[in-house]
Amino acid sequence: DVKVTQSSRYLVKRTGEKVFLECVQDMDHENMFWYRQDPGLGLRLIYFSYDVKMKEKGDIPEGYSVSREKKERFSLILESASTNQTSMYLCASSLTTGTNYGYTFGSGTRLTVV
């Protein structure tokens, strides 16, 4: 089975800190995604990547950046954390562009910014 691993389950950071959320997948998937999940809003796409060093903005990229230096790793960066970025962050990967096979998700990182 494909496994998507998010390095932290819970994080507490201070306002203004630079925060790195890490995601690693082990099945050579081309596509990787970062979503945030908030009650009543479902999952909203922040950024995605379809290849190494390639990235595309999602629906809510403001305040975030991403890095994909290796195929298996996709990092989400909060340049200067703010309290409104307190949320659950979910990483996902999928196999192939052009066809929708569905995602495999990580377990999520619950980030609290104080």
Added chain:
Amino acid sequence: AQSVTQPDIHITVSEGASLELRCNYSYGATPYLFWYVQSPGQGLQLLLKYFSGDTLVQGIKGFEAEFKRSQSSFNLRKPSVHWSDAAEYFCAVGAGGYNKLIFGAGTRLAVHP
């Protein structure tokens, strides 16, 4: 623009009762449709998906969903709910290239003994 609507935020059913969770989508072409389940504190797990063909799709854990193009719906059903089905359920539609998915806001299911 593509969108997914899950009209029910919370649903409570008794154990052993039947279940139907509603999902309506907006998409110009033939949609790829998905249902995911999220147990507390966990990531999302794929229950089932529809790409084409038979409009009644079987998934894991005894769930099924029916694609109805005329109603733009993809409702999830289970004939007899178990207490372990209590979770949040998300409907999603494939939104063009790169396998992007657009998710609904979710339906939280509670199961009474």
